[in-house]
Ligand SMILES: O=C(c1ccc(C(O)(O)C(F)(F)F)s1)N1CCn2c(-c3ccccc3)cnc2C1
């Protein structure tokens with residue numbers, strides 16, 4: 001997965017680059033966390049696995065290396081790519097293509113999430129963190145976009161449903177960008193509850209999807225929850241309120257058999273717009289992980305999505321892994337614990353409760369809690 005780089009080899013113009021995985025792994029080592037983990041052997045996702053979420057033509061296009069592509073396909077293939085300003089090649093300006101390595105990297109990323117989630121689902125592993133790239137939550141059934149080729153979390157979830165006959169899987173997506181593809185894949189499926197917390201800016205933030213009114217369709221109605229924030233910097237207080245008043249009440253009622261997390265860390269402090277713009281602390285991600293571990297007998301699988309500022313990214317991943325291995329977490333700052341969510345966030349939470357309260361009656365009792373700080377809410381007996 002480290003070899004998936006632009007031909008121009010200029011990491012400063014390609015934020016989704018191998019340094020991301022290198023620094024996370026280094027920090028895991030520095031914190032002596034690797035020896036608390038069991039490493040899972042990676043593999044490439046097979047075509048038929050990828051075809052659970054992507055069309056056959058798409059998989060043939062992006063999952064077969066150069067020589068394996070039939071000549072006809074090759075023409076279409078050539079049309080699929082454009083020359084980038086940096087001299088490299090890509091599907092679009094952001095989604096670079098390396099003809100030798102992208103196929104393997106994208107298939108190994110999906111294969112890692114498949115392997116890990118399977119082992120957690122059958123109880124062979126307690127929980128896990130898939131350190132993978134390229135990310136996946138924007139890759140649609142027939143369209144690579146936003147650094148993504150295959151929706152690793154989507155494919156792994158589909159396989160747990162199909163192969164293990166699982167009935168209730170929660171996907172929490174806390175990447176600052178909405179997981180348009182994950183929403184689309186499970187939009188009509190009541191077996192998968194998709195909850196996304198993302199910067200929405202009324203559709204003016206990449207990828208532009210993720211409106212609070214997108215609740216799912218048919219049998220999937222009510223199983224798609226979008227908490228779409230505005231541009232005003234959101235931080236720990238807002239995310240803690242969202243978890244306390246919306247994410248956890250619904251998740252507890254849904255009672256998932258397993259929790260998948262599209263764990264992007266570009267909401268962490270240090271990320272500027274358009275690759276972020278919020279200021280979550282690294283420990284906030286660990287605390288959100290810890291809360292999710294109270295569900296599904298602790299069967300929680302994190303899969304890396306975005307996150308580009310190397311130090312905040314690595315520190316946030318360390319915080320999540322410490323939660324997963326049961327180590328104590330750095331506390332959330334007193335300032336954030338005592339601060340009520342900002343007005344904009346209260347409006348978003350209130351609107352989301354009004355919309356989703358139709359499907360999740362449990363939310364009504366949390367309506368008055370959204371304007372409280374975490375400390376105040378805990379004193380009032382709501383945690
Ligand atoms: O914001 C995005 C994202 C694409 C994928 C994103 C993700 O959600 O973080 C994922 F998928 F990688 F996890 S975030 N894009 C692509 C990169 N980009 C940029 C770039 C910014 C700096 C360098 C290159 C591109 C500006 N606007 C965009 C829109």
Ligand SMILES: [Zn+2]
Pocket residue numbers: 175176177264266305306307
């Ligand atoms: Zn992102």
